[in-house]
Amino acid sequence: MAYEKKESYDPDVTRQLVEHYQQTLSLLGEDPEREGLIKTPERMAKAMQYITQGYQLDAKAILESAKFHEDVSEMIVVKDIELYSMCEHHLLPFFGKAHVAYIPNGYITGLSKIARVVDVYAKRLQVQERLTTQILQAIKETLNPLGVAVVVEASHLCMMMRGVQKQNSVTTTSAFWGEFERNETRSEFLKLISSSLH
Incomplete structure:
Protein backbone atom coordinates (compact mmCIF):
# COMPACT_ATOMS: atom_id res chain seq x y z
CA MET A 1 0.00 0.00 0.00
CA THR A 52 -5.55 14.72 14.66
CA GLN A 53 -4.85 13.45 11.14
CA GLY A 54 -3.25 10.34 12.63
CA TYR A 55 -6.70 8.74 12.66
CA GLN A 56 -6.58 8.65 8.85
CA LEU A 57 -3.03 7.27 8.66
CA ASP A 58 -1.84 3.66 8.88
CA ALA A 59 1.50 3.22 10.67
CA LYS A 60 1.98 -0.32 9.39
CA ALA A 61 1.40 0.78 5.78
CA ILE A 62 4.02 3.49 6.23
CA LEU A 63 6.58 0.96 7.47
CA GLU A 64 5.67 -1.53 4.70
CA SER A 65 6.15 1.17 2.04
CA ALA A 66 9.91 1.12 2.72
CA LYS A 67 10.53 -2.40 4.01
CA PHE A 68 13.72 -3.97 2.72
CA HIS A 69 15.34 -7.36 3.18
CA GLU A 70 18.73 -6.85 4.82
CA ASP A 71 20.99 -9.23 6.75
CA VAL A 72 21.62 -6.81 9.59
CA SER A 73 21.19 -7.68 13.24
CA GLU A 74 22.74 -4.65 14.93
CA MET A 75 20.74 -2.10 16.89
CA ILE A 76 19.26 0.75 14.86
CA VAL A 77 18.44 3.87 16.89
CA VAL A 78 16.52 6.97 15.79
CA LYS A 79 16.60 9.45 18.65
CA ASP A 80 15.33 12.95 19.36
CA ILE A 81 12.24 12.60 17.13
CA GLU A 82 10.17 15.71 17.83
CA LEU A 83 6.56 15.03 18.69
CA TYR A 84 3.50 17.17 19.32
CA SER A 85 0.28 15.64 20.57
CA MET A 86 -2.97 16.46 22.36
CA CYS A 87 -3.80 15.18 25.83
CA GLU A 88 -7.19 13.50 25.58
CA HIS A 89 -8.17 14.55 29.10
CA HIS A 90 -8.02 18.34 28.65
CA LEU A 91 -7.39 18.80 24.91
CA LEU A 92 -4.18 20.63 25.71
CA PRO A 93 -0.88 19.91 23.92
CA PHE A 94 2.01 17.85 25.14
CA PHE A 95 5.29 17.88 23.30
CA GLY A 96 8.76 16.42 23.48
CA LYS A 97 10.92 13.75 21.91
CA ALA A 98 10.74 10.07 21.13
CA HIS A 99 13.71 7.72 20.96
CA VAL A 100 13.11 4.51 19.02
CA ALA A 101 15.34 1.49 18.44
CA TYR A 102 14.93 -1.94 16.92
CA ILE A 103 17.13 -4.93 16.16
CA PRO A 104 16.36 -6.26 12.66
CA ASN A 105 15.51 -9.87 11.98
CA GLY A 106 15.86 -9.93 8.21
CA TYR A 107 14.07 -6.65 7.45
CA ILE A 108 14.75 -2.96 7.92
CA THR A 109 12.68 0.10 7.10
CA GLY A 110 13.51 3.61 5.93
CA LEU A 111 14.72 5.75 8.82
CA SER A 112 12.21 8.50 8.06
CA LYS A 113 9.41 5.94 8.40
CA ILE A 114 10.21 5.51 12.09
CA ALA A 115 9.66 9.25 12.59
CA ARG A 116 6.42 9.06 10.57
CA VAL A 117 5.15 6.25 12.80
CA VAL A 118 5.69 8.52 15.81
CA ASP A 119 3.65 11.21 14.01
CA VAL A 120 0.80 8.81 13.18
CA TYR A 121 0.15 8.08 16.83
CA ALA A 122 1.08 11.54 18.16
CA LYS A 123 -1.47 13.16 15.84
CA ARG A 124 -4.39 11.71 17.75
CA LEU A 125 -5.99 12.46 21.10
CA GLN A 126 -3.54 10.66 23.33
CA VAL A 127 -2.04 9.76 26.65
CA GLN A 128 1.72 9.44 26.63
CA GLU A 129 1.66 5.91 28.02
CA ARG A 130 -0.48 4.60 25.13
CA LEU A 131 1.50 6.56 22.54
CA THR A 132 4.69 4.83 23.69
CA THR A 133 3.28 1.31 23.38
CA GLN A 134 1.53 1.99 20.06
CA ILE A 135 4.83 2.99 18.45
CA LEU A 136 6.43 -0.21 19.76
CA GLN A 137 3.58 -2.45 18.60
CA ALA A 138 3.55 -1.05 15.05
CA ILE A 139 7.26 -1.74 14.58
CA LYS A 140 7.06 -5.13 16.27
CA GLU A 141 4.12 -6.33 14.17
CA THR A 142 5.35 -4.98 10.82
CA LEU A 143 9.09 -5.70 10.86
CA ASN A 144 9.08 -8.76 13.17
CA PRO A 145 12.40 -7.64 14.68
CA LEU A 146 14.42 -9.27 17.44
CA GLY A 147 13.53 -6.41 19.75
CA VAL A 148 12.03 -2.92 19.96
CA ALA A 149 12.59 -0.08 22.44
CA VAL A 150 10.72 3.22 22.75
CA VAL A 151 11.31 6.06 25.21
CA VAL A 152 9.18 9.23 25.13
CA GLU A 153 10.01 12.39 27.09
CA ALA A 154 7.36 15.12 27.08
CA SER A 155 6.11 18.26 28.77
CA HIS A 156 2.35 18.50 29.29
CA LEU A 157 0.56 21.84 29.17
CA CYS A 158 -2.25 20.35 31.26
CA MET A 159 0.31 20.24 34.12
CA MET A 160 1.99 23.53 33.23
CA MET A 161 -0.99 25.84 32.55
CA ARG A 162 -3.57 24.43 34.97
CA GLY A 163 -3.84 22.03 37.89
CA VAL A 164 -0.52 21.72 39.71
CA GLN A 165 1.17 24.30 37.39
CA LYS A 166 4.61 22.68 37.39
CA GLN A 167 6.37 24.37 34.49
CA ASN A 168 9.60 22.37 34.58
CA SER A 169 8.21 18.85 34.88
CA VAL A 170 8.98 16.27 32.21
CA THR A 171 7.25 12.91 31.94
CA THR A 172 9.22 9.90 30.68
CA THR A 173 7.60 6.68 29.52
CA SER A 174 9.28 3.59 28.10
CA ALA A 175 8.38 0.29 26.47
CA PHE A 176 10.74 -2.60 25.75
CA TRP A 177 10.20 -5.86 23.94
CA GLY A 178 12.30 -8.85 22.90
CA GLU A 179 16.06 -8.37 23.13
CA PHE A 180 15.54 -5.04 24.89
CA GLU A 181 14.07 -6.86 27.86
CA ARG A 182 17.63 -8.02 28.55
CA ASN A 183 19.47 -5.62 30.89
CA GLU A 184 22.61 -5.49 28.72
CA THR A 185 20.75 -4.52 25.52
CA ARG A 186 18.44 -2.08 27.28
CA SER A 187 21.41 -0.41 28.99
CA GLU A 188 23.20 0.01 25.65
CA PHE A 189 20.11 1.68 24.17
CA LEU A 190 19.64 4.00 27.15
CA LYS A 191 23.33 4.95 27.02
CA LEU A 192 23.07 5.75 23.29
CA ILE A 193 20.06 8.02 23.67
CA SER A 194 21.66 9.80 26.62
CA SER A 195 24.98 10.51 24.87
CA SER A 196 25.80 13.25 22.39
CA LEU A 197 27.49 11.56 19.43
CA HIS A 198 27.04 14.35 16.92
Missing part, protein backbone atom coordinates in the same frame (compact mmCIF):
# COMPACT_ATOMS: atom_id res chain seq x y z
CA ALA A 2 1.48 3.33 -1.05
CA TYR A 3 1.89 6.07 1.53
CA GLU A 4 1.10 9.64 0.55
CA LYS A 5 1.41 12.59 2.88
CA LYS A 6 -1.30 15.18 2.33
CA GLU A 7 -3.04 17.99 4.14
CA SER A 8 -6.75 18.13 3.39
CA TYR A 9 -9.92 19.10 5.20
CA ASP A 10 -13.34 17.51 4.97
CA PRO A 11 -15.74 20.35 4.05
CA ASP A 12 -18.64 18.89 6.03
CA VAL A 13 -16.52 18.23 9.13
CA THR A 14 -15.02 21.72 8.83
CA ARG A 15 -18.46 23.33 8.61
CA GLN A 16 -19.75 21.49 11.68
CA LEU A 17 -16.63 22.24 13.70
CA VAL A 18 -16.87 25.94 12.78
CA GLU A 19 -20.42 26.04 14.14
CA HIS A 20 -19.37 24.36 17.39
CA TYR A 21 -16.35 26.62 17.86
CA GLN A 22 -18.53 29.70 17.32
CA GLN A 23 -20.83 28.42 20.07
CA THR A 24 -17.83 27.65 22.30
CA LEU A 25 -16.51 31.19 21.94
CA SER A 26 -19.93 32.57 22.87
CA LEU A 27 -20.20 30.27 25.90
CA LEU A 28 -16.80 31.48 27.08
CA GLY A 29 -18.08 35.08 27.03
CA GLU A 30 -16.52 36.16 23.74
CA ASP A 31 -18.10 37.72 20.67
CA PRO A 32 -17.32 35.42 17.72
CA GLU A 33 -18.30 38.26 15.38
CA ARG A 34 -15.65 40.70 16.53
CA GLU A 35 -12.85 41.40 14.09
CA GLY A 36 -10.12 39.35 15.75
CA LEU A 37 -12.30 36.25 16.07
CA ILE A 38 -14.29 36.17 12.81
CA LYS A 39 -11.98 33.61 11.17
CA THR A 40 -10.92 31.88 14.40
CA PRO A 41 -13.55 29.08 14.30
CA GLU A 42 -12.45 28.12 10.78
CA ARG A 43 -8.78 28.22 11.75
CA MET A 44 -9.52 26.06 14.80
CA ALA A 45 -11.51 23.59 12.69
CA LYS A 46 -8.64 23.16 10.25
CA ALA A 47 -6.00 23.09 12.97
CA MET A 48 -7.80 20.33 14.87
CA GLN A 49 -8.21 18.24 11.73
CA TYR A 50 -4.50 18.67 11.01
CA ILE A 51 -3.27 17.78 14.49
